[in-house]
Amino acid sequence: MCPISFCIQLSFLILLLIYDSQQTVDPVEPRIAIIGAGISGTSAAYFLSKTTGLNPKIDIYSKDPVGGRMATINIHGFDFETGGSILHPRNRYMKQFAEEFGFKQKKGISGKFGLYDGSGFVYSEGDWSVLNVASLLWRYGFSLLKVNTLIGDMLNQFERIYNVQDDGYAFSNVADLLSAMDPSFNLMLERTLEEGLKRVGISSLFIDELANAIMRVNYGQSTDAHQFVGSVSLAGAETGLWSLRGGNKKIPQALLNTSRANFYYEEVEAIHLNTDGRFSLRFKQNDEMPSYDAVILATPVTNDTSSFGFENFPRQFHFPGRYHQTICTMVQGEVNHETFGFADASSVIDDIFTTNRTLFFNSLARNYPVDMDDGGGDAPSVWKVFSNEPLTKEELNILFSSINETYVIHWKAYPEYDGTISTGNFTLYPGLYHINAIEFAASAMEMSVIGARNVALLAASHLGVDIQDRRAQSFHIEL
Numbered sequence: 001m002c003p004i005s006f007c008i009q010l011s012f013l014i015l016l017l018i019y020d021s022q023q024t025v026d027p028v029e030p031r032i033a034i035i036g037a038g039i040s041g042t043s044a045a046y047f048l049s050k051t052t053g054l055n056p057k058i059d060i061y062s063k064d065p066v067g068g069r070m071a072t073i074n075i076h077g078f079d080f081e082t083g084g085s086i087l088h089p090r091n092r093y094m095k096q097f098a099e100e101f102g103f104k105q106k107k108g109i110s111g112k113f114g115l116y117d118g119s120g121f122v123y124s125e126g127d128w129s130v131l132n133v134a135s136l137l138w139r140y141g142f143s144l145l146k147v148n149t150l151i152g153d154m155l156n157q158f159e160r161i162y163n164v165q166d167d168g169y170a171f172s173n174v175a176d177l178l179s180a181m182d183p184s185f186n187l188m189l190e191r192t193l194e195e196g197l198k199r200v201g202i203s204s205l206f207i208d209e210l211a212n213a214i215m216r217v218n219y220g221q222s223t224d225a226h227q228f229v230g231s232v233s234l235a236g237a238e239t240g241l242w243s244l245r246g247g248n249k250k251i252p253q254a255l256l257n258t259s260r261a262n263f264y265y266e267e268v269e270a271i272h273l274n275t276d277g278r279f280s281l282r283f284k285q286n287d288e289m290p291s292y293d294a295v296i297l298a299t300p301v302t303n304d305t306s307s308f309g310f311e312n313f314p315r316q317f318h319f320p321g322r323y324h325q326t327i328c329t330m331v332q333g334e335v336n337h338e339t340f341g342f343a344d345a346s347s348v349i350d351d352i353f354t355t356n357r358t359l360f361f362n363s364l365a366r367n368y369p370v371d372m373d374d375g376g377g378d379a380p381s382v383w384k385v386f387s388n389e390p391l392t393k394e395e396l397n398i399l400f401s402s403i404n405e406t407y408v409i410h411w412k413a414y415p416e417y418d419g420t421i422s423t424g425n426f427t428l429y430p431g432l433y434h435i436n437a438i439e440f441a442a443s444a445m446e447m448s449v450i451g452a453r454n455v456a457l458l459a460a461s462h463l464g465v466d467i468q469d470r471r472a473q474s475f476h477i478e479l
Contacts, residue, residue: 030293030463033281034060034261035268038068039084040435040448041298042252043093045259047456053465058261059290061268061281062299066256067249070445073407075332076380078369082328082409084248084445089240090155091446092162093453094251098244101254106245107373111350111366115213118356120341122209124349143206150200151235157182161450168468170457174423174437177454178228185228189441192419193230194223213353217363219443220326220388225417232442247370248445270309271295271432279431282309294459297434298452305412317428321421321440323412329385331396333403335364345401360395362386380404414443426455431462 032048034041037060045058062068071083087094098105114124123139125132136144164180171177178185188196193215194207202211211234212223218233219225225233244250256263270282272289280289301308304322335348342348352364367382385391385399390410396403415421417440424437438451461467 029055029057031291032056032058032294032296032459033279033290033292034058034296034298035062035281036060036068036298036435037062037064037066037252037256037263038298038448039070039252039255039445040452041068041296042066042255042259042261043097043449044296044298044435044452044456045261046255047453048459049259049261051456051460051465051467054460054463056463058259059292060256060261060263061266061283062263063265063267066263067252068299069411069413070247070249070252071409072247072249072370073330073409075330075382075405075407078379078382079247079371080330080367080382080384081243081247081370082330082384083411083413086236086241086243087248087445088235088238089242090159092159093449094446097251097255101251101258103250103254104245105242106370113351113353114349115209116340116352116354116356116359117209118354118359122355140203140206140210143201143203144210146200146202147197147206147211147234151231151238154231155235157185165450165453165457168457170454170461170467172427172458173425174441177426177438177450178423178441185441188227188231189423190419191227192224193227193233196227196230197223209355212357213355213363216355216357217353217365217386219414219417220324220362220386221417222357224419226419229417229442232444232447236444243370245371245373268308270311272311273313273429277431282311293463294431294433296455296459297428297432298436300412300436300439301434302415313429319424322416324414324416325388326411326413327387327390328409328411329387329391329396330367330407330409331383331385331400331403332380332405333383333400334381335383336397336399336401338401339398360387360389360391361399362388364399415440426451427458431459433458 034045041060045060048054048056048058069083072079073082112125114121158181161181175186193211197207197211207223214237215221215223215225215230215233218236223230266286267284268281269284272280272282274280274291278291278293279295280291282289300306300323301319302321302323310317334345337345337348350366354362363386365384367384369379372379390408421440423440426433426437428434433455435451435455438447457467
């Protein structure tokens with residue numbers, strides 16, 4: 001028999017070996033930097049954090065508050081949307097986020113709208129919905145039905161991307177991602193919305209009035225924009241649009257919290273490629289230069305929106321194109337009913353869309369607080385005006401008979417869709433990605449999330465994760 005002290009030591013050693021054998025080695029935690037804290041940056045962090053086998057450490061840097069272009073402004077104790085305001089009922093990712101985080105949809109009202117050409121209304125809704133439909137059909141005929149069918153078909157093709165991404169397929173450039181939805185989408189980038197609608201027999205009256213007005217309110221541009229973004233814009237005029245109670249910016253904040261990413265109020269000045277293939281960030285007001293295994297740009301980087309430096313890369317990066325200036329003017333006051341030919345202030349309709357490209361404003365719409373249903377509560381009378389240039393005092397006086405408060409927000413909201421700029425690349429260099437390249441196809445919240453998931457898949461693959469679902473057939477078979 002062994003001495004008692006030896007037996008105790010042996011038993012302790014055996015227990016130690018058993019305990020040690022049950023421990024798992026912590027997986028390597030790749031460090032990922034995301035520059036930009038809007039919907040694209042925070043959703044990229046969310047998708048990366050959900051990637052099986054990755055276990056990343058994520059840092060998000062932004063000189064702006066979380067939410068980016070999804071923003072609100074407080075007017076006399078009430079918050080109003082100033083940025084991304086509406087969501088489509090078939091935006092799968094945004095609906096899933098709202099459901100996952102337990103957010104309630106805000107109940108909207110079907111307000112009356114009119115099409116104003118500068119001298120009067122070419123169309124204006126009344127109190128009877130049946131008469132409104134009949135009036136639209138009388139003016140635009142079968143073009144209205146054709147466009148409705150076209151947009152429905154496009155949305156069916158668009159929705160293919162969700163299954164493609166669920167199966168783990170990712171694309172290094174925007175053109176390939178659009179082809180995964182439908183090959184025809186890239187052709188839509190090569191012609192204007194006006195050309196595309198005329199090809200299928202849509203009337204000039206519909207194009208000049210309704211389509212043009214919808215482009216002006218959604219993108220501050222005209223039917224000269226390419227057909228793909230124009231079709232996205234037309235889809236944004238359908239029924240069933242929704243927003244979040246409390247403001248749409250709640251989603252990027254929830255995505256950030258769920259991802260457990262670290263958020264830093266820092267302006268990144270340059271991205272440096274290290275000799276070991278990793279990346280360092282240089283800040284505008286901070287001497288630290290942290291290193292990362294991957295970097296994701298989730299912000300516009302055109303010459304008019306950014307002055308990023310790219311250091312020590314084997315080639316220069318070019319980001320052609322520019323972003324469109326949109327001025328959002330929030331006015332607490334009363335609309336000048338005489339300007340628009342209404343009998344009195346109570347007769348003014350809720351949404352005035354303009355058809356004339358030379359007018360100084362694109363749209364004028366009644367606004368309701370984000371934390372109450374439209375038409376409810378005792379909120380101040382607030383109107384939102386979209387224009388391409390800041391409104392002068394004289395122009396404001398044309399639109400409003402009385403003004404209590406005015407708030408002006410300057411947005412570089414979306415690209416100029418002039419048809420001269422092709423879509424770019426998500427992959428700039430192995431480990432370096434740019435989500436916002438997708439905006440030159442169309443800028444919308446759901447598009448940003450689709451771009452973010454694509455880049456999250458690319459980054460995960462670069463970091464050694466097998467991203468594809470082996471049970472799935474190639475998406476090419478389905479197409």
